[in-house]
Amino acid sequence: xxxxxxxxxxxxxxxxxxxxxxxxxxxxxxxxxxxxxxxxxxxxxxxxxxxxxxxxxxxxxxxxxxxxxxxxxxxxxxxxxxxxxxxxxxxxxxxxxxxxxxxxxxxxxxxxxxxxxxxxxxxxxxxxxxxxxxxxxxxxxxxxxxxxxxxxxxxxxxxxxxxxxxxxxxxxxxxxxxxxxxxx
Amino acid sequence: xxxxxxxxxxxxxxxxxxxxxxxxxxxxxxxxxxxxxxxxxxxxxxxxxxxxxxxxxxxxxxxxxxxxxxxxxxxxxxxxxxxxxxxxxxxxxxxxxxxxxxxxxxxxxxxxxxxxxxxxxxxxxxxxxxxxxxxxxxxxxxxxxxxxxxxxxxxxxxxxxxxxxxxxxxxxxxxxxxxxxxxxxxxxxxxxxxxxxxxxxxxxxxxxxxxxxxxxxxxxxxxxxxxxxxxxxxxxxxxxxxxxxxxxxxxxxxxxxxxxxxxxxxxxxxxxxxxxxxxxxxxxxxxxxxxxxxxxxxxxxxxxxxxxxxxxxxxxxxxxxxxxxxxxxxxxxxxxxxxxxxxxxxxxxxxxxxx
Numbered sequence: 001x002x003x004x005x006x007x008x009x010x011x012x013x014x015x016x017x018x019x020x021x022x023x024x025x026x027x028x029x030x031x032x033x034x035x036x037x038x039x040x041x042x043x044x045x046x047x048x049x050x051x052x053x054x055x056x057x058x059x060x061x062x063x064x065x066x067x068x069x070x071x072x073x074x075x076x077x078x079x080x081x082x083x084x085x086x087x088x089x090x091x092x093x094x095x096x097x098x099x100x101x102x103x104x105x106x107x108x109x110x111x112x113x114x115x116x117x118x119x120x121x122x123x124x125x126x127x128x129x130x131x132x133x134x135x136x137x138x139x140x141x142x143x144x145x146x147x148x149x150x151x152x153x154x155x156x157x158x159x160x161x162x163x164x165x166x167x168x169x170x171x172x173x174x175x176x177x178x179x180x181x182x183x184x
Numbered sequence: 185x186x187x188x189x190x191x192x193x194x195x196x197x198x199x200x201x202x203x204x205x206x207x208x209x210x211x212x213x214x215x216x217x218x219x220x221x222x223x224x225x226x227x228x229x230x231x232x233x234x235x236x237x238x239x240x241x242x243x244x245x246x247x248x249x250x251x252x253x254x255x256x257x258x259x260x261x262x263x264x265x266x267x268x269x270x271x272x273x274x275x276x277x278x279x280x281x282x283x284x285x286x287x288x289x290x291x292x293x294x295x296x297x298x299x300x301x302x303x304x305x306x307x308x309x310x311x312x313x314x315x316x317x318x319x320x321x322x323x324x325x326x327x328x329x330x331x332x333x334x335x336x337x338x339x340x341x342x343x344x345x346x347x348x349x350x351x352x353x354x355x356x357x358x359x360x361x362x363x364x365x366x367x368x369x370x371x372x373x374x375x376x377x378x379x380x381x382x383x384x385x386x387x388x389x390x391x392x393x394x395x396x397x398x399x400x401x402x403x404x405x406x407x408x409x410x411x412x413x414x415x416x417x418x419x420x421x422x423x424x425x426x427x428x429x430x431x432x433x434x435x436x437x438x439x440x441x442x443x444x445x446x447x448x449x450x451x452x453x454x455x456x457x458x459x460x461x462x463x464x465x466x467x468x469x470x471x472x473x474x475x476x477x478x479x480x481x482x483x484x485x486x487x488x489x490x491x492x493x494x495x496x497x498x499x500x501x502x503x504x505x506x507x508x509x510x511x512x513x514x515x516x517x518x519x520x521x522x523x524x525x526x527x528x529x530x531x532x533x534x535x536x537x538x539x
Contacts, residue, residue: 032425036435049431054267116261116268118431149424156436164438169421178438 028115029055031146037139039180040159043097043126044090044137054115056146061113063145070109077106081121087143090125093135097125132184134165140175152176223369225469226347232289233345233353239282240273248273252343252351257532260354260361261430262379262522264331265338272340272354286339293353293364298465301378304394305360310334311385312358332358350536359522361430364466365533371470372536374527377430378465381520395521398512401458403495405487408451409442414493417442423490423500426513426524436528439504441488455487459503462510462525481506 031052038045052060064072064080081104090097102124107117141150150173154164157180166179237245250256250271261268275283291299313332336357343351350367359379365372380394393399409417419440427437444452459478464471478485484506491499491514498514509526529535 034427036437114267116263151424151427153427153437156438167438167440169419171421173421173424 028053029147031056031060031148032151033141033143033148033174034118034151035139035141035176036153036155037137037176037178038155039137039157039162039164039178041130041161041182043092043124043130044139045102046088046090046099046121046123046125046139048084048088048121048123048141050084050119050121051117052112052115052146054113057113057115060146061109072106072109077104080119084121084143085123087141088123089138089140089142091138092125092127092130095127097127100124100126130182132182134179134181136177136179138175138177140170142174144174148174150174154178220469221369222371222469222473223347225467226366226368226371229289229293229353229366229467230345230347232285232292233341236282236285236289236339237345239279239285244273244282247271248339248341249344250340250342254342256340256342256354257352258431258433260356260363260375260377262359262361262377264358265336266331270338270357272338274335275337275339276335289339289353290355293467294362295464295466295468295471298467301394301465302355302360302362304392305378305380306334306337306357307387307392308380308382308385308394309336309358311387312381350533352533362465363532365536367533367536370533370536371466371474372527372530372533373463373466373470373474374525374531375433376462376465376525377523378462378525379522381515383519383521395461395512395523398458398461398523399518399521400495401454401461402489402501402512403493403499405451405454405458406489406493406499406501407495408454409447413442413446413451416446417487417489418493419488419490421490423502423513425515426511426522427502428509428511428526429513429522429524433531436509437504439486439488441486441502441504443483444485444487444505445483447487452482455485455503456482459508459510462523463508465525478505478508481508 031050034049034051036047064076066076066079081101085099085101088099090099100123101121103120103122105120106112107119111117139152141152152169152173152175154167154176157164161183162180163183164178164180168177169175237248240248256271259271273286275286278286290302294302310333337355337360338357340354341351342354343349345351348368350365352363352365355362359381361377363373363376378395383395384391384393386392406414406417428435444455447455456475456479460475463474463478482505485508486504488502489499491497493499496518498518500513503510507527507529509528510523512521512523514521
């Protein structure tokens, strides 16, 4: 395993010179936060895929593996997930909606360190009551460590009562506001 | 796409690349023109697949074949193999005759342009390995290992090659994934991932741009739009990467940009020409019905752009319709491009499986 890691790091060294300004080859030195918002008549389901490039993965693993035993325990996974959640905000209309972590899926340590695996957080945001009519959901990701870059998109609603009418992205996609209507 | 001039230039490119690769030359010369009914194309591809199998011993066949449904389905990526574990027959492990059979199969399954595109992507990776690509920016080739180059591509069969039952030809490596699912007269080549690094390189004095037509047609289209249309097509935010790349199966995002129904007929033709760069990778007998379907849905198809509009700049674009998603995402500059080609209704031949 050690040799494999060394080989991968060799690839990093080899690929880094090809990096241009901004994004690098195969996102080696960046931490991609890809957010997907699924809106239904009960609220919003947020999926956040967190993919560290191989050049930043070790630093991220050290941040998660707080006891340094090379194992991401359930407690460490939970703590990191909550840390990420604390950097997120979601408002429906003018009201902040509590974010509830539904699933935290962590890949194997080796694949996480290889730069081709994502931590996937599935998060529910359920407002007390979503009435028929026009609404707006505003999402913001304030997590910015390890060279964070962002994607934020709304999924095509599967709920036929929902119709998205407008989307506004932050320039770097750390934020997304989606206007939608709920049919009675 | 099928002008005589282009055909001649592509044919010339085929010959040039074949000289470069040796075995590809043999394959290209032996390939009959792909035409006719889709079922005939399937029969030709199955025959070529069986020819590959005939060159292998039991161990080789076991390496090549996988169940139609299983983890191999999603075992594709833009990453080089040490960073992403591929399975299947690796070209580097094949004899000359086995490799020739593989290239003949590819040239049978793909259109002339599509086969050439695949060769160019592989040769781009070889340029990367040798350190000659990237317009003077170097690349990893000087210190590169076995991860890169034209030998590091894998072929897999998912299911048993058949003229009647669904099966899939999977071919790929660094910056390339082809997933061609066939079932009788039906075929789907999504999801597929043609990419390139370097995006421009030279071979014996000839400039090769594996995704050059995709780039140029997109810039031509965005520059053919009037100010009002551009105001709709051009997104006011940066898109850092593919949204629906590897691992994003089954997701459909809300479309954005300019609807083709708001384009002039000339602009719509340009959009179709752009789409054909991906839809036309598979053999013409399959690509024809696919383009008919895409054309039928063209009014519900969107074109979105992020970045500068001067050709030579790094700009992201997306084409999204009821049965198609195309994304083109420069990775930090113009010399490293990732693209994805999907059909939200028929990735991995989902419709074939339901029949």
